[in-house]
Amino acid sequence: MPAFAFLLNVALQTGVDPNNFNNYLMLGYFVMAVIGLVYIVSLALRQRNLQQDLQLMERLLQDDEDNGR
């Protein structure tokens, strides 16, 4: 939380002070990391959901086959 407050503070600054340039550097890398991580998490979640769907469909087909016998 303190890190987030710090980054928010940098983002909301109205003036530009050369002494704060390192804060912009950190904010830049933070923003890039967040976008990249969000995409990785979205890939992982989609894959997990699809694998669950796949298992469910296979089970339904198996059950149906067992009931048909």
Place this chain on the structure above:
Amino acid sequence: MSLVKLNRWIPILNIIAAVTLVISLGMNFFYAPTERTMGNVQRIFYFHVGSAWVGAVAFFVALVGGALYLRNKQRIWDTIALSSVEIGLVFLTIATAAGSVWGKPAWNTWWDWSPRLTLITVAWLTYAAYFMLRGAIEEEDKRARFAAVYVIVAFVTIIMTYVSIRIFRDIHPVVFGGTLESAEGASEGLQDFAPGLESMKMGITLTVNTISFTILYIAWMFNRIRLQYLMDSVDSLKMRVATRLQGGKA
């Protein structure tokens, strides 16, 4: 490429991408020299250019995928185009966000509607609309055909974005190559990697970053293509289940 092969390659590619990214990060902070005018904040530049480069490559791959789909009508080319546009859009977002954060200390503004920044917005919106187009068409072949044509035409926005700072006056600096007389303002920010150790170190860092982002792109492409294979498997199984439930034979 089969799902088995993808499953074998993906963990290896993910590890290589992570390692190269860590190396790039280390070089950005500990190897690259501090830029004279901007100081440390210039270190954003290496990821900014790396991601912008990979974004452009991704959209070019999508164009090739679209063209090959129109020629061969093989589903894999549509999958490659779709995956590449999705990943390209992520890299374009990273490049734009990083550029905006760098712009605040450099230009004293987060955003400016200069030709380059306006055209990057147009490119972003154009590629975002690609997914709306796909979502609006039910029939699979028709969707892939329309999407292929769209993705080929959409590449014009990337060319325009690249060329814009070389022909118009713009707040955005030109990193490589010259500019026309009409864009003299932009040439003032020209950063050439001329001979000299400091300059050479910046050039090497940028090259390593570009390579590592390219590897990350390839790793994400493989992950995304596997996801599409899974989606297709689920869709096909859903059809079989639906047929069974209606009393037919799957």
